[in-house]
Structure formats: structure tokens, C-alpha cells
Amino acid sequence: xxxxxxxxxxxxxxxxxxxxxxxxxxxxxxxxxxxxxxxxxxxxxxxxxxxxxxxxxxxxxxxxxxxxxxxxxxxxxxxxxxxxxxxxxxxxxxxxxxxxxxxxxxxxxxxxxxxxxxxxxxxxxxxxxxxxxxxxxxx
Numbered sequence: 001x002x003x004x005x006x007x008x009x010x011x012x013x014x015x016x017x018x019x020x021x022x023x024x025x026x027x028x029x030x031x032x033x034x035x036x037x038x039x040x041x042x043x044x045x046x047x048x049x050x051x052x053x054x055x056x057x058x059x060x061x062x063x064x065x066x067x068x069x070x071x072x073x074x075x076x077x078x079x080x081x082x083x084x085x086x087x088x089x090x091x092x093x094x095x096x097x098x099x100x101x102x103x104x105x106x107x108x109x110x111x112x113x114x115x116x117x118x119x120x121x122x123x124x125x126x127x128x129x130x131x132x133x134x135x136x137x138x139x
Contacts, residue, residue, distance in 0.1 A: 050075030052082070052131035054123045060137045063116055067136055069109045069123060073101050076125050084111045087120040087133070094124070101125075113138045 053071040061067055069084065084097040097111040113119055116138050123131040 050125070050127065050129040052076070052123050052125060052129055054121075054131040054134055056121070056134055056136055058136065060139065061113060063114055063138055064112065065138075066110050066112050069111060069121075069134075071107060071123065071131065073105045073107065073125065073129075076101050076105070076127065076129065078103055078105070081126040082107055082109060082123050084109055085122050085124050085130075086115075092122070092124075 051074045053073075054069050055071060057068040057070070058065075073080070073082075078101050080101045082099050082101065084095045085092045086095055095111055097109055099107050099109040101107055107123075109123065111121070113136060119136045119138055120133050121136060122133050
């Protein structure tokens, strides 16, 4: 009779440990599922859907020559204003070239470059969306 109670006791202990492990694992899963996710900022989400591409027609020009920038926009309304900017002393400044987004989300912008050297240029929309930087060498 002692052997029966020992095996019954061992089974009871094993069942208790298994139940405790399952409950603890379920509690961890429940806690992980209940933990709040960090909210995405409302300003970042719409900006992530907006973009501007840019491609200059020339990568090397002489001082005073014009460069035509063409590209497409995503998420900007037709008629949105686009401006050409260049990096000057670590700050982006707007040049006197602007255009608007056309039907089909495309644009063409003509810019005149008057500063010798490697000009870092980008296109900026009226909602502060910017294109990747392109480099045009002015000699």
C-alpha cells in the first residue's frame, strides 16, 4: 500500500508543478499581450506616406547655367508648391526657383546655379516634405 501512495503522491506533485508552470506561462503571455504599445506620433505617420523624388538633368554645369530637376511626389496634393533649396554654411536655404505639383504627381523645376563648387540640392514641399539630396558640380 505504501508504493501506491508514493506513486499517487509523485503524480500529484508532478500535476501540481505542471499546472503551476502552465499558469505562470499563461500569466506571462497575458501580461505581454496586455502591455501597452508605444503610440505612434500622429505627425510621423502622415509624413511617412509623403515623399519627393528628384533627378537633375546635368550633374556638372558652369556658373550661371540652368539645371532642370524632374521628379515625382507621393502624398502631396496637386498644386502644392515645391521649392529648390541648397546647403549653405550648414543650413538649407531656399533658392528663387519654385513650381507646383502637376496632375500625375510629377513636377519640373528649373534652377540657376551661381556658386562654384559642389552644390548640395534638394526639393522641399510646402508641407516640409523633402527629397533626397543631389549634388551638382558648378565650375
